[in-house]
Amino acid sequence: MDESTEIEILFRKRLITALNAAKEDFEFSNFVSESKVSRATADKVAEKLLAQVFVKSLDDRVITDKERAKTDRVARLLGITSDRKKAILDRAGKSKYRDELAAARADGTITAEERQQLQHLVGALIDQ
Numbered sequence: 001m002d003e004s005t006e007i008e009i010l011f012r013k014r015l016i017t018a019l020n021a022a023k024e025d026f027e028f029s030n031f032v033s034e035s036k037v038s039r040a041t042a043d044k045v046a047e048k049l050l051a052q053v054f055v056k057s058l059d060d061r062v063i064t065d066k067e068r069a070k071t072d073r074v075a076r077l078l079g080i081t082s083d084r085k086k087a088i089l090d091r092a093g094k095s096k097y098r099d100e101l102a103a104a105r106a107d108g109t110i111t112a113e114e115r116q117q118l119q120h121l122v123g124a125l126i127d128q
Contacts, residue, residue: 050071050078
């Protein structure tokens with residue numbers, strides 16, 4: 001594991017801990033400065049974290065109001081603008097769909113159940 005990967009992992013762990021304890025006045029910029037990581041590294045970790053929160057909400061192929069609120073809160077606390085959030089979630093959703101489609105195709109046949117699951121996932125992505 002290279003040094004930049006280690007820095008990202010450590011920063012991510014500290015960030016998750018901070019977000020779990022965060023009030024609405026959490027300042028991501030201040031957290032980044034205090035952590036002494038580059039802004040580029042911090043933004044990369046923040047984007048990955050937001051994408052992971054979103055993909056987790058897709059596990060059951062339905063995004064609940066609570067899951068949507070959590071995704072919105074994480075984006076807000078990380079200082080991610082609405083346009084940037086939309087782009088991150090769009091990329092994460094497409095990646096999730098591609099992964100699920102590949103898994104469904106792995107045996108050479110997409111079953112009716114797999115097709116239905118994929119359709120539910122598409123519905124959840126459209127509704128986001």
